[in-house]
Amino acid sequence: MPSHVMNTYARLPIALSHGEGAWVWDTQGRRYLDALSGIAVNTLGHAHPRLVAALRDQVGKLIHTSNLYQIPLQEQLADRLCALGGMDTAFFCNSGLEANEAAIKLARLHGHNRGIARPEIVVFERAFHGRSLATLSATGNPKVQKGFEPLVEGFVRVALNDVAALQAVADTHPDVVAVFVEAIQGEGGIQPAQADFLRAARALCDRQGWLLMIDEVQCGTGRTGKWFAHQWAGVKPDVIAMAKGLASGVPIGALLACGTAATTFGPGQHGTTFGGNPLACRAALETLAVIDEDGLLANAQARGEQIQQALRQAFAGTPGVVEVRGQGLMIGIELDCPAGALVGQMLERGVLLNVTQERVIRLLPPLIFTQEQADLLVQALVPAVHGFLQTAPTP
Numbered sequence: 001m002p003s004h005v006m007n008t009y010a011r012l013p014i015a016l017s018h019g020e021g022a023w024v025w026d027t028q029g030r031r032y033l034d035a036l037s038g039i040a041v042n043t044l045g046h047a048h049p050r051l052v053a054a055l056r057d058q059v060g061k062l063i064h065t066s067n068l069y070q071i072p073l074q075e076q077l078a079d080r081l082c083a084l085g086g087m088d089t090a091f092f093c094n095s096g097l098e099a100n101e102a103a104i105k106l107a108r109l110h111g112h113n114r115g116i117a118r119p120e121i122v123v124f125e126r127a128f129h130g131r132s133l134a135t136l137s138a139t140g141n142p143k144v145q146k147g148f149e150p151l152v153e154g155f156v157r158v159a160l161n162d163v164a165a166l167q168a169v170a171d172t173h174p175d176v177v178a179v180f181v182e183a184i185q186g187e188g189g190i191q192p193a194q195a196d197f198l199r200a201a202r203a204l205c206d207r208q209g210w211l212l213m214i215d216e217v218q219c220g221t222g223r224t225g226k227w228f229a230h231q232w233a234g235v236k237p238d239v240i241a242m243a244k245g246l247a248s249g250v251p252i253g254a255l256l257a258c259g260t261a262a263t264t265f266g267p268g269q270h271g272t273t274f275g276g277n278p279l280a281c282r283a284a285l286e287t288l289a290v291i292d293e294d295g296l297l298a299n300a301q302a303r304g305e306q307i308q309q310a311l312r313q314a315f316a317g318t319p320g321v322v323e324v325r326g327q328g329l330m331i332g333i334e335l336d337c338p339a340g341a342l343v344g345q346m347l348e349r350g351v352l353l354n355v356t357q358e359r360v361i362r363l364l365p366p367l368i369f370t371q372e373q374a375d376l377l378v379q380a381l382v383p384a385v386h387g388f389l390q391t392a393p394t395p
């Protein structure tokens, strides 16, 4: 019988039943090393004892109340996130696209408040911001947009890391109000926005009165070894979007803002029923507490260096491997040929990972990844890639 689940995902032929740390088991009892974390979501791995205890406790008290009332856990989470990011206020929602949608609305309102009737936002080639109409329009991938035209207008696209192109926009587009950029593009193939580029964007935004808005949905929540990936460049944005790893698997999104952006929205101008409910906020608070108390930022950095170093060494001079790049536990291995088949081959070797932009093997292990698990990952991946490249069609 055909599945009643809508066919929007090409799924792998396994179903996972339970997990512990960075290990998961499928319904056949096979064990896998999780080097994907449900796409950067399971920050603390699976069944983390502290998260489980916090969620059990919270479920027994309150799951949802409504934003019609004060929500102390939401206040606490806003305090914590603003402290971590140097921000002033937070808005809570339920996903990455919702955080980005809120950022886009905030930027437009910021423009209208400055007398700009048709505000425009600068976005980047190969960006991914989500699949709502506004966020897919901001996304720089024709495959995500095709069939859903007409796109939402008001976006100006330039190449990532092209300072001159960004400056040219200032001369040619008087209605620009914001620059919206991922600190490290995830779906775009683990492509970092260079530190110099982010600093130039910050300076240009200051000069033009634009908002610098950073999509940290995938690269945030400590994944790169700092709370936010843009902190490696030493820049401070006006707006930060978060989601994926923030509550270690419980759906949540957050928009952080500072300066004028912190008070751009007023009552009635944005909202969501589920956003910032007690369960999601509790999960996020516990996730952040564990990252902090267990030194998981340092671990992400150390494990990332370990993995990247081992991969660079193993692939040095290997024809077919273009580059190993990334920061902390957000790592891409770019091949010179389509690498999708490697996902299934690694599944057979007991490792969960993913390929993005067709040629980039993507590793996003949980922040609790141990040194031994990092070794295991490298030991499984290296021979698989070597074998794959020997049989892969030449580009």
Ligand SMILES: *Cc1c(COP(=O)(O)O)cnc(C)c1O
Pocket: 094, 095, 096, 097, 098, 100, 128, 129, 130, 131, 182, 186, 187, 215, 216, 217, 218, 219, 243, 244
């Ligand atoms: C995943 C992702 C999104 C979309 O998040 P959803 O929760 O799937 O809506 C947006 N931006 C980036 C950078 C992402 O990686």
